[in-house]
Amino acid sequence: MRPFVYIEPKNPQEALAASVANSAAKYLGGGTNLIDLMKEDVERPAELIEVADLNFKEIKATGKGGFLLGAMCNNAETANHPEIRKSYPLLSMAMLSAATAQIRNMATNGGNLLQRTRCPYFYEVSMPCNKRAPGTGCGAIKGMNAQHALFGWSEQCVAVNPSDMCVALAALGAVVHVQQADSGMRTIDFADFHRLPGSQPEKDNTLQPNDLITAIELPAPVFSDHYYYLKIRERSSYAFALVSVAAGLQIRDGAIAQVGLAMGGVAHKPWKLTAAESFLKGKKPSAQNFEAAADLAMREARPLSDNGFKVEMGKKAIVRALSQAYERTA
Amino acid sequence: METATSSGIGNAIDRVEGRLKVTGMAKYASEFFVENLAYAQAINSTVAKGKIVSIDTSEAEKQKGVILVLTHLNAEKLKAYDEERPVLSVSSIQPVLQSPEIHYYGEYVGLVVADTFEQAQYAARLVKIEYEKDAPTINFEEARGEAYKPNEQSDHLRGDIDAGMAEAEVKLEATYNTPIEHQHPMELHAIIATWDNGKVKAYASQQMIDNAAITIAETFQIPKRDVRVIAPYVGGGFGSKLHAKQHVILAVMAAKMTGRPVQLTVTRQQMFTNTNLRQHNEQKISIGATRDGKLTALAHDTLSHTSTYEEYQEPCGSVSKMLYNVPNNRVTHRLIPMNIQTPFAMRAPGEATGSFALESAMDELAWKLKMDPIAFRILNDTQTDLSNDKAFSSRLLKECLRIGADKFGWNQRKMTPGTNRQGNWLIGYGVSAASRAAPYQKTSSKVLLELKNKTLYATVQMDATDIGTGSYTIIAQTASEYLGIPVERITVEIGDSLFPVTPGSGGSWGAASYANGARMACLNAIDGLKRKLNSHDKAGSIEALMIDNQVTRYEAEGTAEPSEAFKKHSVYSFGANFSEVWVDKDTGMYRIKRMVNVGACGKILNPKTAFGQIIGGLTMGAGMVIAEQSRVEPNYGNFITRSFADYHVPVNLDMANIEVVFLPEEDKIANEMGVKGIGELGITSVAASITNAIFNATGKRMRDLPVTPEKLLTAAVEEIS
Numbered sequence A: 001m002r003p004f005v006y007i008e009p010k011n012p013q014e015a016l017a018a019s020v021a022n023s024a025a026k027y028l029g030g031g032t033n034l035i036d037l038m039k040e041d042v043e044r045p046a047e048l049i050e051v052a053d054l055n056f057k058e059i060k061a062t063g064k065g066g067f068l069l070g071a072m073c074n075n076a077e078t079a080n081h082p083e084i085r086k087s088y089p090l091l092s093m094a095m096l097s098a099a100t101a102q103i104r105n106m107a108t109n110g111g112n113l114l115q116r117t118r119c120p121y122f123y124e125v126s127m128p129c130n131k132r133a134p135g136t137g138c139g140a141i142k143g144m145n146a147q148h149a150l151f152g153w154s155e156q157c158v159a160v161n162p163s164d165m166c167v168a169l170a171a172l173g174a175v176v177h178v179q180q181a182d183s184g185m186r187t188i189d190f191a192d193f194h195r196l197p198g199s200q201p202e203k204d205n206t207l208q209p210n211d212l213i214t215a216i217e218l219p220a221p222v223f224s225d226h227y228y229y230l231k232i233r234e235r236s237s238y239a240f241a242l243v244s245v246a247a248g249l250q251i252r253d254g255a256i257a258q259v260g261l262a263m264g265g266v267a268h269k270p271w272k273l274t275a276a277e278s279f280l281k282g283k284k285p286s287a288q289n290f291e292a293a294a295d296l297a298m299r300e301a302r303p304l305s306d307n308g309f310k311v312e313m314g315k316k317a318i319v320r321a322l323s324q325a326y327e328r329t330a
Numbered sequence B: 001m002e003t004a005t006s007s008g009i010g011n012a013i014d015r016v017e018g019r020l021k022v023t024g025m026a027k028y029a030s031e032f033f034v035e036n037l038a039y040a041q042a043i044n045s046t047v048a049k050g051k052i053v054s055i056d057t058s059e060a061e062k063q064k065g066v067i068l069v070l071t072h073l074n075a076e077k078l079k080a081y082d083e084e085r086p087v088l089s090v091s092s093i094q095p096v097l098q099s100p101e102i103h104y105y106g107e108y109v110g111l112v113v114a115d116t117f118e119q120a121q122y123a124a125r126l127v128k129i130e131y132e133k134d135a136p137t138i139n140f141e142e143a144r145g146e147a148y149k150p151n152e153q154s155d156h157l158r159g160d161i162d163a164g165m166a167e168a169e170v171k172l173e174a175t176y177n178t179p180i181e182h183q184h185p186m187e188l189h190a191i192i193a194t195w196d197n198g199k200v201k202a203y204a205s206q207q208m209i210d211n212a213a214i215t216i217a218e219t220f221q222i223p224k225r226d227v228r229v230i231a232p233y234v235g236g237g238f239g240s241k242l243h244a245k246q247h248v249i250l251a252v253m254a255a256k257m258t259g260r261p262v263q264l265t266v267t268r269q270q271m272f273t274n275t276n277l278r279q280h281n282e283q284k285i286s287i288g289a290t291r292d293g294k295l296t297a298l299a300h301d302t303l304s305h306t307s308t309y310e311e312y313q314e315p316c317g318s319v320s321k322m323l324y325n326v327p328n329n330r331v332t333h334r335l336i337p338m339n340i341q342t343p344f345a346m347r348a349p350g351e352a353t354g355s356f357a358l359e360s361a362m363d364e365l366a367w368k369l370k371m372d373p374i375a376f377r378i379l380n381d382t383q384t385d386l387s388n389d390k391a392f393s394s395r396l397l398k399e400c401l402r403i404g405a406d407k408f409g410w411n412q413r414k415m416t417p418g419t420n421r422q423g424n425w426l427i428g429y430g431v432s433a434a435s436r437a438a439p440y441q442k443t444s445s446k447v448l449l450e451l452k453n454k455t456l457y458a459t460v461q462m463d464a465t466d467i468g469t470g471s472y473t474i475i476a477q478t479a480s481e482y483l484g485i486p487v488e489r490i491t492v493e494i495g496d497s498l499f500p501v502t503p504g505s506g507g508s509w510g511a512a513s514y515a516n517g518a519r520m521a522c523l524n525a526i527d528g529l530k531r532k533l534n535s536h537d538k539a540g541s542i543e544a545l546m547i548d549n550q551v552t553r554y555e556a557e558g559t560a561e562p563s564e565a566f567k568k569h570s571v572y573s574f575g576a577n578f579s580e581v582w583v584d585k586d587t588g589m590y591r592i593k594r595m596v597n598v599g600a601c602g603k604i605l606n607p608k609t610a611f612g613q614i615i616g617g618l619t620m621g622a623g624m625v626i627a628e629q630s631r632v633e634p635n636y637g638n639f640i641t642r643s644f645a646d647y648h649v650p651v652n653l654d655m656a657n658i659e660v661v662f663l664p665e666e667d668k669i670a671n672e673m674g675v676k677g678i679g680e681l682g683i684t685s686v687a688a689s690i691t692n693a694i695f696n697a698t699g700k701r702m703r704d705l706p707v708t709p710e711k712l713l714t715a716a717v718e719e720i721s
C-alpha cells in the first residue's frame, strides 16, 4: 500500500471539513471495498477519514410511513432488522444474497452504494481502463466482457454496478440523504443517484465532491407480501451476480396494483425496468404477462461480444422472479 | 481432563497436531522468528512477451528502509538450463532474473528488500520498467499448428485403432475441454531464507524437502549438504509446492546479497502467474463397442500447452491405457509452447482431467448402446493392465460400482433424460469409475526410544511433510502399532532436511511411503535391541525389555522400498463416484444434492484423515464442474481471474451431502502394510459423475468445463430417442 493519513473525526462537520481540506482524502466506511482497492493500487487516497463510527447508525420510521436506514449501519444489521424483514423483505433478501456474512458485518449501507465495479480491467493497474485512468481506453470492450453491460453503456465504458442492495433499492424507489460540504442537506432520488458512463466513466454517481451520505430513505412499503430477489451466479454464495432481478408486486383484486422491477449485472447502474413496470400495472399476474414484460424489458439490450447469453438469461430471470414473487405468500 | 490414550493403525483418532493448528501454534514458513529479518516483495512483468529495455530503480532505492532492489542487472549469476525447453521436474533448477527476456505476463523482473513488508511493497511499486513488446502466443486456437511431440513420452499404442473402430457397431467421437486451473492452497507460497558463510537455511512451504534442497543447491551450484530446508507445517500444496519455484531462489539470492535473513511471501495474485497451474487440455476421444457392449477401440488424444522455456506434460490419457478391457488403444499427448508460465502437476495430474474425458465418453457410449452405465463398465472390466500386461495387485472396481449403486439408490434412476422432475427442477443421477496409481517409494526413517520413569517414549524422524493430509497422525499411529505404546507417547518430527530422506508428499505416495518407512525403523529398533540384549523373547514388549535391562535410550534407522512383487504388478487404487444433480429448467443454475464415493484403496490407516482426503477431493472435483477456471486475457496475456473474488472454488453451500465408503482391501503386493494412495483418488472422475448427472437431468452433454450457468443455459438438448 502507499502511505496515507488516517483520521477519526468526532462529528460530520469535522469529517466534511477534513474532506474539503484535502482533495485526495476519502471517507472510509467498512473498508471492504476501499481497502481492497488500495491494496490493488487502484485507489490511492492520501488520507482516510473514518466515517463508519459517525452517528448515522439508526434504522427508524420516517413518519411518512417509510423508513430511514442510517448510512453507517452495517449491511447485516440492516438486512436482519425485524422491521426491514417485515416491511421490506425484498431488500433483506437482496442484501443477504451479497458477499459473505463476514463482509456484510463490516460493509456499511453508505459504502455499499459507492462500491466500485468488479470489471477485471479496472482492478489490474497495468491494463487500460477509462474508469480508473481516464483516457487510457476501455480494455473490456475489445477484450473479455462476459460480465459486462447490456444497457446504457458507452464506447468509453461497459462496466456494471456490482451491488445487490442497490437493485432492491431501485425496485423500491429509495431516496439517498446527503450532507454537503457546507453542512446543508440534500436528497437524491435513487434513480438519479448512479449514472451511466457516457464520456465520464470515472464518475459512478451524481455525488458532489465531499458529499457525505447520511441515510437511505425507503418509501412506505408496498411489496411486503409479494417479492423475490433472484440472483444468478457462478456458485451458490460469495459471487457477484451474472444477472439479478428484484421484483416486488402488490396484488389487488387479482390484478397487479403496483410493481417494482429492477435488474443487476446489466448496466452501469441498477437497471430499473420502467417499461415492463408500466406494462404490468393493472394486468393479471399471469405467466403470459410476465413473459411479455420480460421481452419488453430486454428489447433495448445491446449485447457485447461475450455477453449475449445475458439477454436470454435476463428474460428467464425476470419471468422467474415475477412468478416467485407472485406465488410467494408472506 | 480426559487422558484416554489411543493406539495402533486403523483408528479414527484426531490429528495429533490438531490442537497446535487450531490454537495457531503450528508454525508455517513465514511465521518463524528469525533475528534481523528483512522483507521482500517481488515485481512482475506487465507484458507477456518481449524484453526489458530500461529499469529505473532510483525512486525505490531512495525510500526509507529499502536495502536492495534486485533486477536482472545486478542479480547473482545462476546455473542456466543447458538445453532448450527442458522437461520440468520436481528438482529442476530455477534460474531467475538472468536476462531481460520476458516469457509470460507476470514473470518476475525484480525484487525489493526492505526493513518492513510495507516498505518493500511500496518501493516495489516505484520501480519503473520499460519493455519492448512482442506479440505473445496466448491463443490456443491460433497456435494449434505449433504443437509438437514432447520429449517426455507417455504415448501408448496397442492393437490397431482403425481396425477396432471398423469393428465397432456403436461409436462415439467427442472432444472434451478442461480449462486452466490453479492449485491455490490456502497457505501462500513463502520462504524465510538465510545465507550464512555459503550455507543456506530455508523455512519454505514445500511438499518435498529433499527436492527443494536439490533445486537450491544446483541453482546456486553449492553442495547439497550446505542446504537445509525446513517445513514442519505446510498449508496445502495440491502439486504447486512439489518443486521449489523461483521465489525460493529469489529469497536465497537476496539473503546472500544483503547478508540478512529474507522473508518472501508470494501474493495470491502472484500465485496465478508464478507458482504453476494446470494447463488447458483439449481431449479427443474415439471409442467404439460391439452392439452387446464390448469395447473394441479407444483413442485418447490430448492437446495442451507448455511454456516457451520449460516442458511439462500432463498425462491425460493415462487412465484410458489401463482402466478397461479394450484391445485396440491409442494415447497421445501434444504440446503447444505458449507465453504462459510452465504448467505443473495439480492434484491427480492425468487422472483428474483424463477421467473427465474418458468417463464422460463411457457414459455417452452407454447411452448410445441403451445400456446401464454401470453394467457397461462392469462388462468391460479387466484384472490385467493391458498397457503393460501386468496383473493388478488388487482391483475392486466392480465391487465399488455395485456397492455404490446400492448405497446411492441407483435403481431409482430414470434412464431417459428429463423425465425426473420436481417443480422447476430436473433431477439427474450420474456415475463414473475412478482409478489412481498407488506409487509407493523408497523411504527412510529414524526412531529414538527413550525410557522415562519406566515408561517408553518414542520419537520418529523423517523429512516427510504434512500438507494438511494427516502425515503426523498416521506416522504416530504406525509407530504406536509396532512399538506397542500409545500414540500420546510418540513424537513425530518431520519437515527437516536433517532427517532421513523420504519422497515427500505428492503423487499419492505419502501415506504408504511414510508409514512403511516408520514401520521399518520401528522393526529395526526392536530387532536391534533384542539382538543387543540377546533376548529371544518374541512376545514381550519392547518397553518391558528396556526396563528389565535398564536401557534408557536406543536409536535405529530403517528404509522401506518397493518389492520385486510390486514391480511385477500394476498397483492402483480404485473407486466409484455417484452424484445427484438438480438443474433449474430455465435459468442455467444447478445444485449438486448428493454424492456417494466408494473407494478400494488398501488399508485405511485412519478413517478420519482418509475421509478428509476424499471429501477434499470430491469438493475439488465438484469445483472443476462448478466454476474453477483461470481466464487468459486475449489481448494482453494476463490472467483476468486474479483473486478468490473471481477464481471461484466451491463454497459450503455448493457442496452436497457426501457419503464415503472404504471397501476393506488386503494388498500386500502394494507394500508390507497394504497401504495405497488416497490423496488423489478422491478428485478422480468426480467431474464426470456430475456432468453425466446433468445429462441424465436435462439431455445436455456438457463437454467443456466448467459448467457455468451461461453454458448450461445455451447448450442444446441432444437427440434423445
Ligand SMILES: Cc1cc2nc3c(=O)[nH]c(=O)nc-3n(C[C@H](O)[C@H](O)[C@H](O)COP(=O)(O)OP(=O)(O)OC[C@H]3O[C@@H](n4cnc5c(N)ncnc54)[C@H](O)[C@@H]3O)c2cc1C
Binding pocket: A026, A027, A028, A029, A030, A031, A032, A033, A034, A035, A036, A051, A071, A072, A075, A097, A098, A099, A100, A103, A106, A107, A108, A109, A110, A111, A112, A113, A114, A115, A162, A163, A164, A165, A211, A212, A213, A214, A238, A239, A240, A241, B645
Ligand atoms: C469478496 C467480496 C465479495 C463481495 N460480494 C458482493 C456481492 O455479492 N454483492 C454485493 O452487493 N456486494 C458484494 N461485495 C461488496 C460489498 O458489498 C462492498 O464492499 C461494501 O458494501 C462496501 O461497503 P463499505 O462500508 O465496506 O465501503 P468502503 O469500502 O468503506 O467504502 C466504499 C466507498 O464508499 C465511500 N464511502 C463510504 N461511506 C461513505 C459515506 N457515508 N458517504 C460518502 N462516501 C462513503 C468510500 O470513500 C469508498 O469510496 C463483496 C465484497 C467483497 C470484498
Ligand code: SF4
Binding pocket: A117, A119, A120, A121, A122, A128, A129, A130, A131, A132, A137, A138, A139, A140, A141, A148, A156, A157, A158, A159, A201
Ligand atoms: S468497462 Fe469500464 S471499468 Fe472496465 S475497462 Fe472499460 S472503462 Fe474500465
